[in-house]
Amino acid sequence: MPKKATVLVDCDTGVDDAMALLYLLLDPDVEVCGLTTVFGNISAETAAINCLRVLELVGMEHIPVAKGADVMIRGDIPELAPHVHGQDGLGNSNLPMPKGSWQDETAAEMIARIARERPGEVHLIATGPLTNVAIALAMEPELPKLIKHVTIMGGAADAPGNQTPAAEANILHDPEAAQAVLSAAWNTTLVPLDVTMEELITEEHRAHFERVATPVTSFVARITDHYFDFFHAESFDVRCSPCHDALAAAIAVGDVEPIEAPVVNVEVECGYGPGRGATICDTRGRYRGHPPQEGARCRVVLKTDGTFADVLSRRLETWPPPHGRLANGGAR
Numbered sequence: 408m409p410k411k412a413t414v415l416v417d418c419d420t421g422v423d424d425a426m427a428l429l430y431l432l433l434d435p436d437v438e439v440c441g442l443t444t445v446f447g448n449i450s451a452e453t454a455a456i457n458c459l460r461v462l463e464l465v466g467m468e469h470i471p472v473a474k475g476a477d478v479m480i481r482g483d484i485p486e487l488a489p490h491v492h493g494q495d496g497l498g499n500s501n502l503p504m505p506k507g508s509w510q511d512e513t514a515a516e517m518i519a520r521i522a523r524e525r526p527g528e529v530h531l532i533a534t535g536p537l538t539n540v541a542i543a544l545a546m547e548p549e550l551p552k553l554i555k556h557v558t559i560m561g562g563a564a565d566a567p568g569n570q571t572p573a574a575e576a577n578i579l580h581d582p583e584a585a586q587a588v589l590s591a592a593w594n595t596t597l598v599p600l601d602v603t604m605e606e607l608i609t610e611e612h613r614a615h616f617e618r619v620a621t622p623v624t625s626f627v628a629r630i631t632d633h634y635f636d637f638f639h640a641e642s643f644d645v646r647c648s649p650c651h652d653a654l655a656a657a658i659a660v661g662d663v664e665p666i667e668a669p670v671v672n673v674e675v676e677c678g679y680g681p682g683r684g685a686t687i688c689d690t691r692g693r694y695r696g697h698p699p700q701e702g703a704r705c706r707v708v709l710k711t712d713g714t715f716a717d718v719l720s721r722r723l724e725t726w727p728p729p730h731g732r733l734a735n736g737g738a739r
Contacts, residue, residue: 413438415439416442416534416656417475417539420449420453420461421449421488424534424652425627426653428461429722430656431660433465433725433728440529441521443475443539444458445536445539446536449487449495451477453496455472455473457495459507468507473512473516475513475542479583492633499633514543515540515543516543518540518550523553526553528555530554531554531558532655534655535577538581554593556594556595557593557594557596558595558658560577560651565601567600568685570684571683574676574682578685578686583675586674589675592704596705597708598658599708603649603654606649608631608649609647613628613631622726623726624723650715658708665708666710668709670703670705671690671692671705672689673688
């Protein structure tokens with residue numbers, strides 16, 4: 408039977424990226440053909456280590472990992488987010504080091520190579536800063552013709568930012584790269600804070616994961632503890648966290664059908680004032696049912712039904728994993 412999606416994931420593997428990867432890896436109808444890492448939540452190297460940890464957890468070490476950019480496309484050194492995701496990117500859970508390693512090729516090289524080898528097949532999901540994708544675009548000018556679609560977790564259309572009042576973290580980490588990616592001649596889907604901050608994993612979900620106690624659910628319960636503390640302190644009145652990256656993954660593979668997702672023109676503010684990193688989405692047509700906009704190629708997800716956390720929970724309970732067995736005994 409044909410698979411519903413073949414995906415290549417470019418990520419900065421913190422807590423929410425790890426949940427997104429598990430969501431995809433535990434779907435037998437999704438082929439994950441590669442993982443590439445970028446700075447953002449943590450360094451690109453730590454993100455690669457965390458990708459390998461996730462793959463070993465579900466016995467899928469055959470999936471290649473490539474380490475990518477550690478600085479912005481213009482060479483600026485980024486500010487990482489250990490206060491959100493922990494020093495190790497996984498809630499300070501201090502899991503054992505993985506047995507495997509990443510590939511010799513860079514993330515951008517892997518993106519370009521897989522696109523050339525499988526033209527028109529691969530859906531690129533980007534859940535971190537867009538530096539690797541922008542480098543791959545410069546490396547392979549035909550990339551927009553080779554990639555089937557690009558789904559990006561990032562930005563804020565009509566919602567406030569989370570890094571500044573105007574900007575979401577993934578976009579602010581490299582606005583020039585984001586502008587290059589969003590202005591390229593391919594179709595994209597932007598999954599912004601407008602929806603990810605409305606789809607919440609709660610303490611009830613986390614307690615359920617602990618009770619189910621499979622290697623995957625125990626792992627997720629462990630890594631989300633620090634993450635919940637951050638969002639309780641900064642964003643919500645209770646311990647919980649947004650479904651940032653997992654929601655983008657689910658939308659990419661068609662598991663979540665947005666209620667409102669117009670195709671609009673999007674620009675990224677690349678100046679150095681207070682609006683740097685803002686995603687300026689032309690949503691002025693909302694009062695007329697979002698009529699077509701000339702030149703628009705970006706589908707911006709503005710509303711989902713609010714039930715995705717339960718979908719994510721059910722997926723994470725899937726055991727054993729469909730593609731293999733545990734390689735290292737799982738989370739401890």
